[in-house]
Structures are given as C-alpha cells and as structure tokens.
Amino acid sequence: MSQTHLHLVSDSTGETINSVARACMVQFKVEEPIEHVWSLIRTKVQMEKVLLQIRQKPGPVLFTVVNQELREILIRECRRLGLPSIPVLDPVIHALASYFNLEMSGKPGLQHTLDSEYFNRIEAMNFALNHDDGQLPQNLNDAEIVLLGVSRTSKTPTCIYLANRGYKAANVPIVPGCPLPKELETLSNPLVVGLTKDPASLMQIRRSRLKMISNEEETDYVHLESIKEEVKMARKFCNEHRWPIIDVTRRSIEETAATIIKHYHRHMGIADE
Known part of the structure; x- marks a missing residue:
C-alpha cells in the first residue's frame, strides 16, 4: 500500500x-x-x-x-x-x-497576539526550566505548583506543559538516600502534588533510559523490589503531608496536567469551570 x-x-x-x-x-x-x-x-x-x-x-x-x-x-x-x-x-x-x-x-x-497572557506563559516557562529537578529550592514558595516524585514519573514534561498553560511549576525528585529540600516543610503558597507510577512500568522505562545512554548496569535504580520501596516511600511522604497523589501509569501528560489544575483550583478556592 x-x-x-x-x-x-x-x-x-x-x-x-x-x-x-x-x-x-x-x-x-x-x-x-x-x-x-x-x-x-x-x-x-x-x-x-x-x-x-x-x-x-x-x-x-x-x-x-x-x-x-x-x-x-x-x-x-x-x-x-x-x-x-x-x-x-x-x-x-x-x-x-x-x-x-x-x-x-x-x-x-x-x-498569538503578544498580550499579558503570552508573557505570563513565557515567565512560567522560564520558571519551570530554572526550577527543574530540584534546582533553586529556596524559591519553591514562589511556585504555584510543586511536583514530587521518584525518577521517571514525568515530572519535567508535566511542568513544561503546565507552564505552557501559564502555571509556574517546579519539580523535586525523590531519590533514596538523598534528603529532600527543607523548604518543602515550610511551603505556604504552592499546591504540592505527588506523582507516582506502577513499579513494573517504572522498571521498564528506567531500563530503556539506561540502554539509550549505553549503560545497562544492574543497580537498585532498575531493580523491581528497590523501585517498589521507592514508590512506597514517596507515597508515604506525600500522605504524611496530606498532599494529593496522582498515578500517571496510564495517563497522558495532558490528562495528568488537567487533574493537577483541578486540584490547584480547589487549593486556591476557585470554582471548577
């Protein structure tokens, strides 16, 4: 054909x-x-x-x-x-x-008229890029949304998508053995959302990622039981702080972002449209 x-x-x-x-x-x-x-x-x-x-x-x-x-x-x-x-x-x-x-x-x-909404999106995009992967934690309270999650739970692309919608979003990785920024404990402004994913799916994604960079070494990063513990630890941390958790296993970036925005509207006391 x-x-x-x-x-x-x-x-x-x-x-x-x-x-x-x-x-x-x-x-x-x-x-x-x-x-x-x-x-x-x-x-x-x-x-x-x-x-x-x-x-x-x-x-x-x-x-x-x-x-x-x-x-x-x-x-x-x-x-x-x-x-x-x-x-x-x-x-x-x-x-x-x-x-x-x-x-x-x-x-x-x-x-595409260069109005205030356009410049807000540009500002939000710069914010997302500058606060990707735990950078500049001292500025987290300036965010509107902060995403938490273990490696490969789509934190960065979701932040970029949210920025394109005009929301200032930062993301912080949850890494075993690495302390989380102390600023997370004192946030007063942003909505904090945990992103999680099925451990088996995470394992496959991480293996593919390592293969792409020519590194197929067997480590805890791609070990299923270790990943299960990571996910469990991250979920427990979010539950302790009463932060909403979204399972992104079968969600597109757009679907995840739509759910986050609904949470944000409730966080800000904005009626759903």
Missing part, C-alpha cells in the same frame, strides 16, 4: 491544526500519513504553491484559514480533485458567534 498524505493548511503558525490532526489520527489504526504543514498562508500566490503540492501528493486537507477568498480557492480546488477539505475551527467559531451574536474578526493569528 502506498504512503498516504495529509495536508495541514494554516494562515497562522500551524500549531492548532497540527494538534487537531494528531488528536484525530490516533483514533484510526492505519499507517501514519505523511504530514505536509503549510503555515502562514495569507496570499493567493502562497495558496497556489500549496495547491501545486496538493495536486502532486493528493490527500485530505485540513485548514484554518479565515480569509474568505483564500478559503474558496482551496475548497474549490479540493472539490475538483475529489479531496476532502475540512475547516476544523468552523463549527466552534460558528457556534460561538451564534451564541454571543457576534461576527468573527477575520484576522489570522489573533491567538
């Missing part, structure tokens, strides 16, 4: 449509198509270049283009080629426009 193609056409950076496409494609047990991302398409000349590639490598077209003339050019050519063209944001925009009784602005890339 020949490789299929998927064209993602956007008048902005393409991040939104790329996320939508991937979220949809994982629902199908098919060979992953070759993605062609066409971003910042805002003129007829640019659109014609995109159409040339679509003709040469035909496949479904997903698009987020607000300019009506460019939309019509794309839709018309896709119809001629017998290809589906899907405006992925239209149902949401039309529903919101109907509810609020407003017209859309028709300006591309407005979601």
Whole structure:
C-alpha cells in the first residue's frame, strides 16, 4: 500500500491544526500519513504553491484559514480533485458567534497576539526550566505548583506543559538516600502534588533510559523490589503531608496536567469551570 498524505493548511503558525490532526489520527489504526504543514498562508500566490503540492501528493486537507477568498480557492480546488477539505475551527467559531451574536474578526493569528497572557506563559516557562529537578529550592514558595516524585514519573514534561498553560511549576525528585529540600516543610503558597507510577512500568522505562545512554548496569535504580520501596516511600511522604497523589501509569501528560489544575483550583478556592 502506498504512503498516504495529509495536508495541514494554516494562515497562522500551524500549531492548532497540527494538534487537531494528531488528536484525530490516533483514533484510526492505519499507517501514519505523511504530514505536509503549510503555515502562514495569507496570499493567493502562497495558496497556489500549496495547491501545486496538493495536486502532486493528493490527500485530505485540513485548514484554518479565515480569509474568505483564500478559503474558496482551496475548497474549490479540493472539490475538483475529489479531496476532502475540512475547516476544523468552523463549527466552534460558528457556534460561538451564534451564541454571543457576534461576527468573527477575520484576522489570522489573533491567538498569538503578544498580550499579558503570552508573557505570563513565557515567565512560567522560564520558571519551570530554572526550577527543574530540584534546582533553586529556596524559591519553591514562589511556585504555584510543586511536583514530587521518584525518577521517571514525568515530572519535567508535566511542568513544561503546565507552564505552557501559564502555571509556574517546579519539580523535586525523590531519590533514596538523598534528603529532600527543607523548604518543602515550610511551603505556604504552592499546591504540592505527588506523582507516582506502577513499579513494573517504572522498571521498564528506567531500563530503556539506561540502554539509550549505553549503560545497562544492574543497580537498585532498575531493580523491581528497590523501585517498589521507592514508590512506597514517596507515597508515604506525600500522605504524611496530606498532599494529593496522582498515578500517571496510564495517563497522558495532558490528562495528568488537567487533574493537577483541578486540584490547584480547589487549593486556591476557585470554582471548577
């Protein structure tokens, strides 16, 4: 079977449509198509270049283009080629426009306007990177969220995801034989959350990690019984402080972050949306 193609056409950076496409494609047990991302398409000349590639490598077209003339050019050519063209944001925009009784602005890339929310995310990202893996523990009280967990429980990627949502998150590793920062005992501001994972799953992930760095030495780090003790110790520590614990074994980063944010809202007395 020949490789299929998927064209993602956007008048902005393409991040939104790329996320939508991937979220949809994982629902199908098919060979992953070759993605062609066409971003910042805002003129007829640019659109014609995109159409040339679509003709040469035909496949479904997903698009987020607000300019009506460019939309019509794309839709018309896709119809001629017998290809589906899907405006992925239209149902949401039309529903919101109907509810609020407003017209859309028709300006591309407005979601990336450099507003205060954007700069808050940048600040949160810098905070997460500077306070990764137990760095600068003296600043932990400046965080909004602190994640605890043994090695390979997705602390860093979860912090990065939270930062992208605008939350200042730090993470602290729980390592056997190493004392935890004394600052943890006196935190008054942040929500502290423990992350845990099934020991057998942790063992496999750690073995794979060591193999990637060409180190397959048998140590307590990859010994199942030792890992069980680590997980037990970490869980006990969080329970003693009445910090919520999230098992990330079968959770995606997004699912884990969503649960953390719910805990944070309760921590801050914010009603769930």
